[in-house]
Amino acid sequence: xxxxxxxxxxxxxxxxxxxxxxxxxxxxxxxxxxxxxxxxxxxxxxxxxxxxxxxxxxxxxxxxxxxxxxxxxxxxxxxxxxxxxxxxxxxxxxxxxxxxxxxxxxxxxxxxxxxxxxxxxxxxxxxxxxxxxxxxxxxxxxxxxxxxxxxxxxxxxxxxxxxxxxxxxxxxxxxxxxxxxxxxxxxxxxxxxxxxxxxxxxxxxxxxxxxxxxxxxxxxxxxxxxxxxxxxxxxxxxxxxxxxxxxxxxxxxxxxxxxxxxxxxxxxxxxxxxxxxxxxxxxxxxxxxxxx
Amino acid sequence: xxxxxxxxxxxxxxxxxxxxxxxxxxxxxxxxxxxxxxxxxxxxxxxxxxxxxxxxxxxxxxxxxxxxxxxxxxxxxxxxxxxxx
Numbered sequence: 001x002x003x004x005x006x007x008x009x010x011x012x013x014x015x016x017x018x019x020x021x022x023x024x025x026x027x028x029x030x031x032x033x034x035x036x037x038x039x040x041x042x043x044x045x046x047x048x049x050x051x052x053x054x055x056x057x058x059x060x061x062x063x064x065x066x067x068x069x070x071x072x073x074x075x076x077x078x079x080x081x082x083x084x085x086x087x088x089x090x091x092x093x094x095x096x097x098x099x100x101x102x103x104x105x106x107x108x109x110x111x112x113x114x115x116x117x118x119x120x121x122x123x124x125x126x127x128x129x130x131x132x133x134x135x136x137x138x139x140x141x142x143x144x145x146x147x148x149x150x151x152x153x154x155x156x157x158x159x160x161x162x163x164x165x166x167x168x169x170x171x172x173x174x175x176x177x178x179x180x181x182x183x184x185x186x187x188x189x190x191x192x193x194x195x196x197x198x199x200x201x202x203x204x205x206x207x208x209x210x211x212x213x214x215x216x217x218x219x220x221x222x223x224x225x226x227x228x229x230x231x232x233x234x235x236x237x238x239x240x241x242x243x244x245x246x247x248x249x250x251x252x253x254x255x256x257x258x259x260x261x262x263x264x265x266x267x268x269x270x271x272x273x274x275x276x277x278x279x280x281x282x283x284x285x286x287x288x289x290x291x292x
Numbered sequence: 293x294x295x296x297x298x299x300x301x302x303x304x305x306x307x308x309x310x311x312x313x314x315x316x317x318x319x320x321x322x323x324x325x326x327x328x329x330x331x332x333x334x335x336x337x338x339x340x341x342x343x344x345x346x347x348x349x350x351x352x353x354x355x356x357x358x359x360x361x362x363x364x365x366x367x368x369x370x371x372x373x374x375x376x377x
Contacts (some may be wrong), residue, residue: 044297045370212332214317227357231301
C-alpha cells in the first residue's frame with residue numbers, strides 16, 4: 001500500500017511528464033508545418049527531372065554504351081538496401097516501421113539466395129539492423145536533424161552510392177523511407193533507385209516534335225542520371241522529416257492524454273485514501289470516548 | 293513574353309514572364325526568347341542573365357549543376373544551387 005505522501009509524489013511526477021510531452025507535441029506541430037512546406041517546395045524539381053529522364057530514357061536504346069545507371073549491371077544478385085531513418089526516437093513507430101519493412105524484404109531476398117547489404121542513414125534504423133544482421137552493414141551515416149538537411153548532403157551520399165555501384169559492390173539499390181501521406185498516416189515505402197526505374201506509363205514524348213539536344217541524348221542522360229539519384233535521396237529525406245514530425249506529434253498527443261488519465265485515476269485513489277485515514281481517526285476517537 | 297521557371301531541389305526560385313534569358317549552355321551561351329524551338333541542354337556552372345524588359349537592366353543569377361529545357365510552355369532551368377547576385 002502506497003502512503004499518502006508517496007501518492008502525492010507520484011501525481012506530481014506524472015504531471016511534470018505530461019508537461020514535457022505536451023511541449024514536445026507543440027514543438028513537433030510547429031516543425032511539422034515547416035517540414036511539410038519544405039517537402040512540397042521540393043516537388044516541382046523532382047517531378048520535372050523525372051519527366052525529362054523518362055522521356056530521354058524512352059528514346060535511348062539500351063546498348064553497351066548506355067550509362068550503367070540506366071541499364072543496370074544485367075544481374076540481380078547483390079542488393080543494397082539504403083535504409084533512411086532518423087537519429088532520434090520518441091516518434092512512435094516511425095523508425096520501427098521503416099526497419100521492419102526493410103527486414104521483411106531482406107529476409108525474402110536472402111531466402112531466395114540473393115546477397116543483401118545495408119547502407120544505413122540514421123542511427124535508429126542502424127540499431128535495429130545491427131542486431132539482426134551484424135555483418136551486412138557496409139556503411140552508416142548520421143544525418144542529425146532531418147529538417148536541417150541540405151541538398152549537398154544528399155548529393156554526397158549519392159556520389160558515394162554511385163561510386164560503390166561502379167566499383168561493382170552491388171547490382172540493385174533500393175531506398176527505404178517513410179512517405180508522408182498525412183499527419184495520421186505515414187507509409188513505409190520501398191523504391192528502386194539504381195538502376196533508374198522508368199515508369200511504365202511514362203508519357204511517350206511526341207516524336208514529331210523535333211527537340212534539339214545539346215550535347216546528344218546520351219550525353220545529357222550521363223549528366224542527369226547521377227543527379228536523379230541525389231534528388232530521389234533528397235526527396236526521401238524530406239518525406240522522412242515530415243513523417244517523423246507527424247509521427248512524433250501523434251505519439252506525444254497520445255502520451256499527454258495517457259498522462260491525463262493516469263492523473264485522474266491517481267487523484268481518485270489519493271482522495272479515497274485520505275477519506276479512509278480521516279474515518280479511521282474518527283472511529284478511534286469515538287470508541288475512545290465511549291470506553292470512558 | 294517568355295515563361296521562365298528556375299527550380300532547385302529546395303524550392304521553386306522563379307516563375308515569371310520575362311523578355312529573354314541567356315543560358316550558359318555546355319556548348320555555348322544561348323539567348324532564349326519566346327517561341328524558341330524545343331530543346332534540352334546541360335548547363336555549365338555560371339550566370340544566368342534574365343532580361344525582364346527588352347531594354348531594361350538585366351538580373352544575374354548564379355547557378356551550379358544546371359539543366360535547361362525549352363518546350364511550348366516556356367523555359368525551365370533545373371539547378372542544384374541558385375543564388376541571385
